[in-house]
Amino acid sequence: MQDLLPLAEKLGARLKARGETIAIAESSTGGLISAALLSVAGASAYFRAGSVIYTHYARSAFLDIGNPLPNGMRASSEPYAALLATTVRARLDTTWGLSETGATGPTGNRYGDAAGHTCIGLEGPDFSRAITLETGSADRVANMRAFARRALDLLAEALG
Secondary structure (H helix, E strand, C coil), rough: HHHHHHHHHHHHHHHHCCCCEEEEEEEECCCCCHHHCCCCCCHHHHHEEEECCCCHHHHHHHHCCCCCHHHHHCCCCHHHHHHHHHHHHHHHCCCCCEEEEEEECCCCCCCCCCEEEEEEEECCCCCEEEEEEEECCHHHHHHHHHHHHHHHHHHHHHHH
């Protein structure tokens, strides 16, 4: 996580300076995105909440997104990442909603994605993007770090 902290500090400062807020819905990163953003002193000025949406039980309880997913959507996909980001943003009334959903490894997920696959969604003012990252690695911890880093990088791109 140490490698995420310098970027998280910059992002926290930008969010504070802009008076903006963020909520996180992450899965295979296990809370690393939230932890990085919360490591910044004064995070309460911009961080509303973070949740680890690792199962459909959590998705239903925390985000009120039922099972099965709408329109034949599947987890660990860009449309699903966009849905998570949009939903967490709306439910917590934040400027930004950031999500991550993937397969850290050492094996793939039940949807057919290989280890090292994640989709990240970010929703905000005049910004809506979902991306896929494939690391090609089965190293669970390294993938968790890589996924969290890419999510924070996407937020940095959006904030300028």
